[in-house]
Amino acid sequence: MGMTIAEKIIARAAGVEEAHAGNIYVVELDHLMSNDGTTHLTIDMYNKLKNKKIYDKNKLIWIMDHNVPCDSPKTAASQKKMRDFARENGITLHEGDGICHEIMIEKYINPKELIFGADSHTCSYGELGAFGTGVGCTDYLYAMVTGKSWVLAPETLRFNLTGELKNGATARDLILTIIGMIGANGANYKAMEFVGPGMKNLTMSDRICICNLCVEAGAKTGLMEVDDIAKAYLREHGREAVDGFVSDPDAKFEKVYDIDMGDIVPVVAKPHFVDNISPVEEVKDVEINEAFLGSCNNGRIEDLRLGASIIKGKKVAPGVRFLVSPASRDVYAQALEEGIIDIFMEAGAIVVNSNCSVCWGSCQGVIGEGETLISTGTRNFKGRAGDKNSFVYLGSAATVTASAIAGKITRA
Amino acid sequence: MGKVFKYGKDVDTDQIIASQYLLYPTIEEMKVHAFESLDSEFIKCVEPGDFIVADENFGCGSSREQAPAVLKACGIKAVLAKSFARIFYRNSINLGVPVIICSDIYDHVKTGDEITLNMEEGYAEVAGVKYSCTKVPEYMKNILDQGGLLASLEKEI
Numbered sequence: 001m002g003m004t005i006a007e008k009i010i011a012r013a014a015g016v017e018e019a020h021a022g023n024i025y026v027v028e029l030d031h032l033m034s035n036d037g038t039t040h041l042t043i044d045m046y047n048k049l050k051n052k053k054i055y056d057k058n059k060l061i062w063i064m065d066h067n068v069p070c071d072s073p074k075t076a077a078s079q080k081k082m083r084d085f086a087r088e089n090g091i092t093l094h095e096g097d098g099i100c101h102e103i104m105i106e107k108y109i110n111p112k113e114l115i116f117g118a119d120s121h122t123c124s125y126g127e128l129g130a131f132g133t134g135v136g137c138t139d140y141l142y143a144m145v146t147g148k149s150w151v152l153a154p155e156t157l158r159f160n161l162t163g164e165l166k167n168g169a170t171a172r173d174l175i176l177t178i179i180g181m182i183g184a185n186g187a188n189y190k191a192m193e194f195v196g197p198g199m200k201n202l203t204m205s206d207r208i209c210i211c212n213l214c215v216e217a218g219a220k221t222g223l224m225e226v227d228d229i230a231k232a233y234l235r236e237h238g239r240e241a242v243d244g245f246v247s248d249p250d251a252k253f254e255k256v257y258d259i260d261m262g263d264i265v266p267v268v269a270k271p272h273f274v275d276n277i278s279p280v281e282e283v284k285d286v287e288i289n290e291a292f293l294g295s296c297n298n299g300r301i302e303d304l305r306l307g308a309s310i311i312k313g314k315k316v317a318p319g320v321r322f323l324v325s326p327a328s329r330d331v332y333a334q335a336l337e338e339g340i341i342d343i344f345m346e347a348g349a350i351v352v353n354s355n356c357s358v359c360w361g362s363c364q365g366v367i368g369e370g371e372t373l374i375s376t377g378t379r380n381f382k383g384r385a386g387d388k389n390s391f392v393y394l395g396s397a398a399t400v401t402a403s404a405i406a407g408k409i410t411r412a
Numbered sequence: 413m414g415k416v417f418k419y420g421k422d423v424d425t426d427q428i429i430a431s432q433y434l435l436y437p438t439i440e441e442m443k444v445h446a447f448e449s450l451d452s453e454f455i456k457c458v459e460p461g462d463f464i465v466a467d468e469n470f471g472c473g474s475s476r477e478q479a480p481a482v483l484k485a486c487g488i489k490a491v492l493a494k495s496f497a498r499i500f501y502r503n504s505i506n507l508g509v510p511v512i513i514c515s516d517i518y519d520h521v522k523t524g525d526e527i528t529l530n531m532e533e534g535y536a537e538v539a540g541v542k543y544s545c546t547k548v549p550e551y552m553k554n555i556l557d558q559g560g561l562l563a564s565l566e567k568e569i
Contacts, residue, residue: 050566066435074436118475134499188497218498382424
């Protein structure tokens with residue numbers, strides 16, 4: 001029986017000929033990523049083990065990105081624990097280099113790999129043909145000590161993309177529209193696979209954006225074929241342009257969706273659910289207090305270029321804070337070189353360091369009671385960006401920037 | 413027997429424990445903020461042995477294990493929901509917190525009702541009425557039975 005990309009990656013990681021949805025496999029992990037959101041707890045559990053050992057420290061990549069720079073003595077204690085443990089055990093540690101998923105994609109991920117990350121957006125690695133999935137710190141610890149874990153091979157929802165994005169719509173609008181269509185648990189326990197003639201019209205940044213948000217439909221991961229565009233990215237980032245898997249013609253898909261990207265329009269996810277989708281044009285008279293351009297979903301150079309092209313020569317609306325956070329140090333350096341940071345600064349934006357920032361709602365730019373944020377972040381849950389009685393809308397880099405200028409939600 | 417705290421659909425992990433508390437050094441320091449944005453009464457009223465009953469997609473969003481960990485620290489005996497988000501489900505099993513898929517009970521209970529859970533027989537009982545629950549798959553039940561994944565790991569190494 002044929003296999004999907006997800007099943008083929010699991011079969012490879014399990015060292016078996018075939019893997020099929022619904023069965024549990026013991027797998028060897030290729031990378032184990034953890035960030036400062038939970039690593040202090042993993043270390044506490046590790047230190048209580050009777051037999052302490054790390055299976056292969058070279059598989060571990062630790063990245064501080066959630067509360068960077070540190071915001072309180074309590075956070076400092078947790079981060080110091082992570083920093084010290086990494087040093088003592090020879091674990092690769094990034095601090096101040098950017099958001100974990102962006103760094104993993106820029107520097108580490110290869111096609112066909114299976115990656116556990118102690119962060120739900122670990123589903124972001126599918127554009128390189130790799131299966132990343134989020135786990136908690138106990139699962140992480142188990143894999144850190146044994147090199148292995150178990151996975152339930154997921155069913156696959158296949159999205160056949162045709163045409164190209166137009167009418168001001170972006171990849172962000174496409175994936176938000178898909179989440180609105182299938183719902184916040186529409187892909188729960190499943191893989192989402194994106195293929196079709198429209199793929200050639202999507203950049204790597206677009207593809208990362210799409211895979212990254214799959215968990216907001218409940219998905220275990222998002223996956224794509226490794227084509228010439230993905231291979232060029234691998235080469236540009238110093239890695240070998242190896243092939244990925246493709247699903248067999250007789251692979252079993254739970255459902256196949258045909259989507260003409262030409263039908264997509266700019267949308268927002270309204271409070272307090274990511275699947276609460278509405279065209280931007282139908283959202284009337286929503287005044288904002290803050291706008292955020294950044295995150296692992298939408299903080300790459302392409303997103304910053306888009307925002308800068310809209311705000312160049314204009315000003316952020318009076319009374320509105322516009323925070324911009326490039327997704328990584330490399331993105332930040334590129335934006336500086338291209339004069340993009342100057343454009344945002346001249347417009348009155350607050351440009352901050354590369355980190356999770358407003359998207360994670362605990363570090364920079366949290367919003368107050370009754371305030372409204374429009375964000376390129378990943379989630380709009382109640383209280384996600386600050387006070388429990390505040391409101392978060394999710395939109396594209398274009399919609400966020402246009403809204404920052406207008407002072408209310410508007411399309412570019 | 414314990415009492416019910418009833419919540420709706422798509423209860424996300426930010427509502428179970430908000431981001432600003434996740435880097436607190438210990439679960440004990442975090443737990444007093446459980447359900448802070450959703451239900452300020454929870455932490456005042458919860459007692460060991462209580463249950464959470466929820467609609468679909470409980471625990472969606474972030475992979476933070478702090479979510480099931482604070483529920484465990486608050487003494488929650490089990491969560492019964494129409495469905496669970498994947499990572500929350502797995503984290504709960506790993507911590508030894510039973511997460512039970514029970515489609516029928518949601519529409520027949522309210523917060524404060526007394527509930528009894530019989531995991532072996534696969535039912536929950538409220539006011540003399542039994543509601544059947546989906547049994548936890550064998551692989552995961554083994555982890556639960558050992559008291560969580562950490563206990564299992566200790567045996568392996």
